Amino acid sequence: MPVATLGTVVLDCPDPVALGRFYASVLGGEIEDDGEGWVDLKGAQGGVALSFQGAPGYVPPKWPAPDASQQFHLDLTVEDLDAAEKDVLALGARVLDADDRARSWRVYADPAGHPFCLCAC
Structure with missing residues (x-):
């Protein structure tokens, strides 16, 4: 229990x-x-x-930073990575790592700097 x-x-x-x-x-x-x-x-x-x-x-986490912790991140499942990326960027997110378009996930920062991933389902 x-x-x-x-x-x-x-x-x-x-x-x-x-x-x-x-x-x-x-x-x-x-x-x-x-x-x-x-x-x-x-x-x-x-x-x-x-x-x-x-x-x-408040000091936002750094990503990637081998000398500093990202603290944690959120994985958000989406149907369409490209469409979801456009939406989160329009809402104020910024790209941290989305260069590899063949991957099933991309990394962003929310407006306060917390990292989160959009993950294709």
């Missing part, structure tokens, strides 16, 4: 509302802002819940 269940994955960021809106646009759902630096993404399809926490002095 497990000791606990996973409640949410929390991303530190400089602007929780803005990052919550980015992921709501990518994954669906609605954001709930507690007004005190914490935002939950509610109603997104399947998967683990996401929350966003304001972090004064």
Whole structure:
């Protein structure tokens, strides 16, 4: 029997509302802002819940950087890599590693600098 269940994955960021809106646009759902630096993404399809926490002095992870941790990343499953790439870039993501177009995944950074991958299903 497990000791606990996973409640949410929390991303530190400089602007929780803005990052919550980015992921709501990518994954669906609605954001709930507690007004005190914490935002939950509610109603997104399947998967683990996401929350966003304001972090004064936030420094985004570096990718790739052998001397610095990326902390973690999200793998987001998509039907069409090219279409999904256009969408996330329009929402404010930036490319970290998408040069190998033959791969089934590409790496991006969200607007706060967290790495995430679009992965073909």
